Amino acid sequence: MKEPFVKALPILEEIEKAGFEAYFVGGSVRDLLLNRDIDDVDIATSATPDEIKGIFSKTVDVGIDHGTVVVLYQGEAYEITTFRSESEYTDFRRPNDVTFIRSLKEDLRRRDFTMNAIAMNKDGEIIDPFDGREALQNKVIQTVGDASERFHEDALRMMRAVRFVSQLSFSIDNNTFLALKEHGKLLSLIAVERITTEFEKLLMGQDYQQAIRLLIETEIYQFLPGLSRHQEELYAFQQIHLERGFSIEEHWIMLLHHLKLPSAEVESFMRGWKQPVKKIRSVQKGLSCLYKRMTHDWVIEELYRAQIELAVSTQKLFNVLMKKDLAHGLKQLEEQWEALPIKERSELAITGQDLMDWYEQKGGPWIEESLRKIEIAVIKREIRNGKESIRKWLFECNQP
Structure with a gap:
């Protein structure tokens, strides 16, 4: 029996000591039989929520109307659900009524798939009334x-x-x-x-x-x-096959690339999936970067704007689309990145305040535009990243 089950055994033993049945159920048992990693375990019992609360001193009501109580035991939280039967579903999500029962088999009968309708007792014996193990084998x-x-x-x-x-x-x-x-x-x-x-x-x-x-x-x-x-x-x-290791944002980028949506429609599409704004912005930026990479090799300004993490991600997605080795071009890309005089604006030798002092002007949009031009000039090595070099370049070029 694997560690997550072993750690939870005292829970089953305490419930049985009180005169009730208790079993490991659902996905954890399925994954045990498939020899997959197990994160946590679910427990089903013949004890009602109130009876469970009488057995354990630390509990949390998380879904007590549907028979679920969380038991806090030795620093872990365990969801314990009472055997139950369910009435009709009118909203295609929840039953109208839940009835607590004492039968494990009838509780397993209400579950979705046979591979998830398997239970295991504290001795590791499998209870499989709906041939879930056969489904797993097949x-x-x-x-x-x-x-x-x-x-x-x-x-x-x-x-x-x-x-x-x-x-x-x-x-x-x-x-x-x-x-x-x-x-x-x-x-x-x-x-x-x-x-x-x-x-x-x-x-x-x-x-x-x-x-x-x-x-x-x-x-x-x-x-x-x-x-x-x-x-x-x-x-x-x-x-298209994305190997393990690609993020969910990268999967969305690849999907959107194939959907060929106009850029203006990407946000509304992602909002349709109720995605958070931060993820939407990340996907939009990644998709834009991929579009550029599909049309031309890396340009130094684009690498600088993307930053190395996004650039590497984009190159890998490009490699997948072009059926190239996943590492193709990554070494050269990282060498280009390391060769940049600066990696971000905060590394510039000057600030917006320097510009205001030099030109004796108040702040405004011109500051952002000037800093952007200076950044590009520095990363292109048109000027050295030093305060005097930048000041001299600005005045010689009649900037801003």
Whole structure:
């Protein structure tokens, strides 16, 4: 049994000591069987939230109406959820009512996919009433019970299914595939933020190309923000392979590059995915840099403006698009960077105050314009980065 489970064993033991059942469930058990890294564990129990709070002295109510209590134990936080059954879902997200039950099997029956409907007791024994291990062995994603019912309960499960294709390199079983194709429109009823979380996990998965193909084949892409008119562009995008190590911003840049959106539409597209402003600006800058790199080699001013981190990122994306070795041109680029007389404006030998003193003028837009010209002259080695050299150059050139 791996460390995260071993560390949490006292939780299960305390619950059982109080006369209740407790099991590890869900993704952590799945990942254990797949020999994947495990970050944290989820625990399901026959004890009600109030009974759990009576067993442990430090708890936090995080979703008590739906049976979840966080137990704080030896510096760790553990989510413990009571076995439950659920009524109809009218908002395609949450059940109208939750009933606490004492049956593990009935609790597992309400879960999304068979590979996630597996439990493990404190002795490491696996409880698998819906053949989740067989699905894992066959590398197949299939719903517990009727796929249409599961997707009507929570439409986001459709995005989760495709995301697991990307992360696990699994395939979708036929019934689940047909339900994805039939019910994709339900995603229009789901909060964009929830869809974005799944989509970004999909993009970062090792087999995102297969997942993007699945989005196209099931026509789910039509119900994702800004993608409904971009089937051909998505086909082109899914042919590009970004190795592990590329950031989520770089994945967005590559997607946008293939969508061929006008620059003026990039921000509205990203806002459609409810992206934070900081990320939007980062993606816009990276996309602009990539567009320039696609048309010409690095220009010293552009390298200086981009800074080395963005320049390296851009060069790597360019290499992927051009089917070159990922390291192609990076050494030369870094040598160009190291050869720059200055790396940023703060390294200039003068400030805006110097300009105001020299010209006996008040501050204004002319300061920014003058500093920009000085920066370019310095990095091009037209002048030395010294106060007197800059002052002499300014007056000889009749600047500002």
